[in-house]
Amino acid sequence: MEENVSLTVTLDEDPGRDLGERRIPGHRFFFTPGEVESLDEPGAAPGVAGAAVDAPPARRVLVAGIGNVFLGDDGFGVELAGRLARQKVPAGVDVVDFGVRGMDLAYALADYDVAVLLDALPRGQAPGTLYVLEAELEDAEPSLDAHAMDPVTVLRLARTLGSMPDRVLVVGCEPANQLSVEEDDLLMELSEPMRAALNEAVRLVEDLLEDVTAEGGAPSGEKDDDVERRERGSWARD
Incomplete structure (x- = not known):
């Protein structure tokens, strides 16, 4: 076309893109330069020219269920995470069942x-008593135990790996039984x-998420200077 410029567009997933040995594009779409908007323009979404992009969440939050479901009440965190995963959570919140994968959790904390x-x-x-604890680990000894899964050890491992988030909250529930892997009868x-x-517990976590995902939001409360002394820096709901 004399004195005219056209842009040819093909689709990556077009089932008719390659025809025979010559590999000729099967579907082609032609546009003039004036009909095309740059994806590099402010507010443009990848793959959709001119589309507005939602603002990223102010904070990324990981809700991690931990525990061993074969040890009775030790599976509380896993069950609670499963229930929360079925609820609508704020933007920027991921709910994940880590079970007994302490090393995976320690590495994942770096992204939040x-x-x-x-x-x-x-x-x-x-x-059945519920607790909330906020921990600080500045003075905690490093840990390299990849197999332990209690919050104290996981957070120490995360600090050793350099993957600590800005804030760590622990939502816990008082167990009625404490089994061990050495026992014959699993529950x-x-x-x-x-x-x-x-x-x-679901309502409690939802309240916390509403607070921590708000811009500059920070639930009030004491912080524990020594995470091993769990009786400090926490409050309970009976």
Whole structure:
């Protein structure tokens, strides 16, 4: 076409793109330069010229369920994560069941600004009591134990790997039983007090997520200087 410029566009996934040995594009689309908008323009979305892009979330938050589902109440965090995964959560929040994969969780923490760990948390109160703890690990000893899965060890491992988020919250529930892998009788269900606390635990985590995902949001509360002393820096709901 004399004195005219046209752009030819083909589709990567076009089933008629390659025809025979000559590999001639089967479908071609022609546009004039004035009909095409640059994807590099501010607010343009990849693959859609001129489309607006939603603002990225102010904070990325990982909600991690941890625990062993074969050890009775130790599976609380896994069950709670499963319930939360079926709820609508704010933008920027990922809910993941890590089970007993401590090393995977420690590495994953590097991608988030805030972590909320869900776990059974024995503190001597009535079974089913819910707790929230915010931890600081500046003075904690490093750890290289990739097999332990309690929040203390996981956070120490994350600090050793250099993957600590800005904030770490632990949402726990007082267990009615504490089994170990050495015991013969494994138990793949939560105790009645634990099951009864799950709905309230879901609401508790949802409240926390609303706070921490808000721009500049930060739930008030004390911080634990020594994460091993879990009786400090936390509050409970009975």
